[in-house]
Amino acid sequence: MESIKDLFDEHDVLHKLKHYLPAQASLKDFVHHNTLHAFQHLKFHEALHQASQIFGYKTYLSLAEFRALFQEGKIREDVLDNVIQEKKGESELSVWKERLLQHNYSATATSRVGRLRVFWKEKYKINLDKIVHPFLFKLLSAYLDQGISIWAFPVDNKDFLNSIREMEQNELISIFKTSRPRKLLMEGQCSLKSLLKILVGDEELFEQYLFDQQFSHPGWAGMVSVIEHQPETLLDRRTITLHDLIYLELLLEIDALDHKFGQEWEPIGSKVAAFPDPLFQVGAINELEEVLILWQEAFEWSYYDDVLKGVSPSPASENDQKKSFQALFCIDDREYSLRRYIESVDNQSDTFGTPGFFGVEFFFQPEHSKFYTKACPAPVTPKYLIREEARRNSRQKDPHYTKRSHLPFQGWLITQTLGFWSALKLFLNIFKPSISPATSYSFQHMDKHSRLSIENEGEQVDGMQVGFTVEEMAERVGNTLRSIGLVKDFAPLIYVVGHGASSVNNTHYAGYDCGACCGRPGAVNARVFSYMANLTAVREQLRKDGLDIPEDVVFVGAMHDTTRDEIEFYDEEVLTSSQEVSHQHNQVVFEKALALNAKERSRRFDTVNTQKQLAKLHKDVKRRSVSLFEPRPELNHATNSLCIVGRGSLTKNVFLDRRPFMNSYDYRIDPEGKYLLTILNAAAPVCGGINLEYYFSRVDNEKLGAGTKLPHNVIGLFAVANGVDGDLRPGLPSQMIEVHDPIRLMFVVEHYPDVVLKTIQANPATYEWFINEWVYLVVKDPETGQIYKFFNGEFKVYQTLRSTLQKVSDVNTYIENYLDNIPVLITD
């Protein structure tokens, strides 16, 4: 006899729910990721189709927006024709073109989720969400609060449900209005299943009900599920599970129903005549979606085609001149334009891109701090600790943030004294913004003059090793240098430049810092790497392994503030006097490049006049970064669309706006693709994740993004919501994505197609990104210069449609009047 499987498997359904809920961690750990990660096992378009059918997300731009882009020439007609012909066949061109350009489609938003619980409203005339949500959210935020409330949650060291139980024991005030749910809670015997039995009745509907319920507040449900699995995302730890949340929510729903109808009401299942369509069995792609897919690809290739035209001529012969200096930057798209300016201001300099933690992974503990911060990509858990010692600058305080002003008597005093001071502060903030204790200031993360415990002396703390041994250092330095192809022709000074960002009044500040350093400024990593690479013992070890760095070469750590376009150098005292002289010279180059970079960025800034004199303009950009009233301190990763893995010569004469991530790589020292695999393993999820988060926040800013940030209210220091009783808003606010063109990321790799194919297939997780088309992959054969496009598991030759690109000699002047994305240009 076969055992009958339960219709409702609690564990199974919870697991499934967590899979589909938003996975954004708390604000301080904001790291970009693919918003629709749950669908990543499917092909891109199929995934978007399912996501939109099941959850009602909008997954493409609207038809009207695409048509407008076509009118403006941002979608090219030749590319459009080409895409239609490729996908639908040549004979279908005119039919589909008519559909794309003229046909009217009536489109209404539908979603599978929510179809069961809607009966509460329709049949019972009760709006459960309106009754239950505000109180539920308040309990959750009170429990999880990290330090906004003055009177913290009174039960300590218990998990959520048990804390609620303990509170409920007070016998004076109950969280419920009726007795039945209270009894159910206090007896603590019943399972989700038995509660669902009361509410829903029919077991077949349980899963649908839970999806309906949790997706009526995806923000909170997602946050709880994240905290369940990464409790470290809250500094003041809390124990909460999605199960607990659902349990309490079901009880509160029973409470609301009991309150309205007494205990005699029929479960919702009894009122359902026909079962709603199963959640996860969606129909086929309809014609409108097919039209949108064609538009989407035409939009993407209208840009890619130009890019590929720009990178396809065989690379300029390598410059064998002696280098004045070299600089390592993060692969971040914001560093690309700065690198471009450095190389043009000093054409003997050379820059490289590599993930901004520079291959050294550790936890960092600033002096006097009570916690460690991760200084490497989020999925990595380092075994090393770097401590900061002898910090010189001290932390400043601002009495305006004191919670005392919220107490009656102290508040009485404070309002009549400090109150007037705040009018003056507001005045100054508006007319003369400056750095204040409230600013998230990148250079504050680590003090320039402090010492770091980089060399291991046998000390262990909390299961971590303090500092690195010589072998561990040499391994990391060697790997990083080899992966970017910097194995010979060292310049006398090599800068290692991390990056961070400064902003004020910005709840998403962590998203502005270095993603490869887990949303922190990358200064520590740059400094640690330089220190390691300068150690004699490490150099010797490296020499044994075949990497010879001459003695007179010195590494200098630095950090670039991407919002202010400022740079700070570390440990300059190691420089000899002759190095000091060239360093002085190089600093001038950096300053000039930074100012030019500020100018290029300013073309999109409403408050800065791009035509202003360079020094004044740079000042304006700096001031903007600390202005309270500026919701866009910088535009962050907006417009990102490329990831270029290859030698610098590949893009030497092309202007790509600020759109590519750049990872330096030399195929010649990596014929097997060993380093390439490491690069792609990191770059596909990191850059792809950033790109897709921007994509989805842009196409559906309400459901997949955070909406406009202007009404946001900070909840418990870990998230934002609209107003005081709204759901949490994960995703990106509209101010971050409005200038972003939602196109997928295209990887351009310089290597032989067969090597690249073998490489990407080596890691299934990485391969999934490419084979399922969440990112595009294009390979440039370094010998023939031929371009190959990866599609359906193989590489095919790609012929660019564009015959010539516009040539511009002075880009910095050319861009002055450009507000939109700048087309691909040829410079030289």
Add this chain to the structure above:
Amino acid sequence: MESFVHLFLMIPLVGFIISLFIPGKRESVISNVAFTTVGATLLGGMIFISIWVLRLMPMLNVRDISLYTAPGYDFFLDFYFDKVSAVYLMVGAVLTFLVTIYSRYYLHRESGYKRFFNTVLFFYLGFNVTVLAGNFETLFIGWEILGLSSFLLIAFYRKRYLPVKNALKVFAIYRIGDVGILLAMWMSHHLWHENVTFMKLNNYELVHEVLQSHSAIGIFISVMIVIAAAAKSAQFPFSAWLPRAMEGPTPSSAIFYGSLSVHIGAFLLLRTFPFWEHQPVVHWFIVAIGVITAVLGSIIARVQPTVKSQIAYASMAQIGIIFIEIAAGWHTLALIHFAGNSFLRTYQLLTSPSVVTYLIREQFYDFTPRRKYHENAFMKRLKYAVYLLSIKEWHLDSVVFTFFFKPLKKMRTALSFLTVKNVLYFFVPICLIGFDLAYLNEVGGVLKQYLPVILAATALIMVIKAYNERSSSRLAWLCIVTAHFFIDLGIAFNHHFDGRETFVYLSGVVMSGIIGYISLYRVKAMEHHGIGLNEFHGLVSQYPRTAFIFLMSCLGLAGFPITTTFFGEDVILTHVHEDQFALAVLVALTFIINGIALIRIYARVFLGANSRTYHEQADLTS
């Protein structure tokens, strides 16, 4: 010197009107108009007040045009300037000026940029009218503008559910406060036999003499004033609206709900102080409200896990203390406290997103795990109980609802017999017969005594029906129009009420009624589906023009100072005798619920999420 007071009204008025005609895309022109308007008022204020101070701060009174006169009735605009006006005017100008500049950049590229500045200027106009008003009638104009602009600012994100819902909630509470003002106006008219100016209230002998013989009336008026002040200043028991008003862009929350709007209640008390100065009961009443709010507000503020709600509760607790100061007669202190609290809360709200950076950093460096200490079981239970109660905001959110709106909602089923047909075929003829009786063929006897109350009650039932209506928006509309007719009829039986007054009152009603009905009819015809009131339809983006016209006709019907109905409402009340308490309450309630029902229709039809388009849509509770 007096006439310069007009500047502070004319500049915002002109600025507001100009701002209405600028195309929405011209961000810099819009913000420049706002900047110039508020900046000019600020500058003018500084010069004016300096001169005024040099002249030893005389009390100024400007009697302006009579907008409407009838025998025994004179509705005139009057402005008054003293220390209180000066402080409110300056704090208002400084904060609005700073926030205007702030918002100029902060709202860059936000859809609704123009709407925001329109509403801010409108609010500013209302604020200035209120703080410079010289009599209740003028103050009421400003008061109404504040209420409406608050609704519009809270519902700024009008396509989302929560802002619209909360805006309706706040508007409803404001309207309850308005009952206070209406009844105070009614009674004070009978007390003084004129529309008394605030200037006159300063005359101690006069006030003293009048109150000596009418102490009960005096207390009634004062209590009504205090209720109005408490509602506007989020005092007990009206407190819970304040945190819920934080739905608009942060700068608007900062100056309106953090500072200017919530302190208007305190202003009303300061302004009417000479009137209730010698009524100890009123002092204790105010002190009680202040103490309860200060205590509850600060306890609730302690447990708030969100920045904005914490500031809201903390601010209202301070206003509670300001109420106490006013009742104690420490007016200079109250004014300093008002200014300080306004500046501080504005600043705290504007920088509220920064707390993440600041407090996380503080936690990062200063975190200490919680101490464990043992308490006895009773203390623990008490602590949990108080904590839970505070998380529940001491039920303040539901208290007004339970006592005021729930009884109204309960009448829904009882009133289900009212349908479009009933109203048209039954109530309209009754109305016509009534007019015939009232104006042409006089009825007399006992009937005449009871008719006014019966008719006013019918009017009240009509608006309650409109408030409760779930399906037909046009039925609700019709009920509201009919209610006005019943009110007019009731008063016509009550007192000699001539045709001219009826014309003044009903012309606005008829005009707005017809325009509004046509708007609803047209929208329904275009939409091919019902526009029932059971859900939000969010049609404002499809029919922005109709939505605006409909809003105007709602305001016309609600007695907003844009049609003659505004005077009509005031005139009506003067015809209710001072001993007809029941009638006065019925009429005032009808006016109040009428306003709520109207804004509800507007919100349900034009605001909220539209489920029928392929727009990006917010989740219900986001």
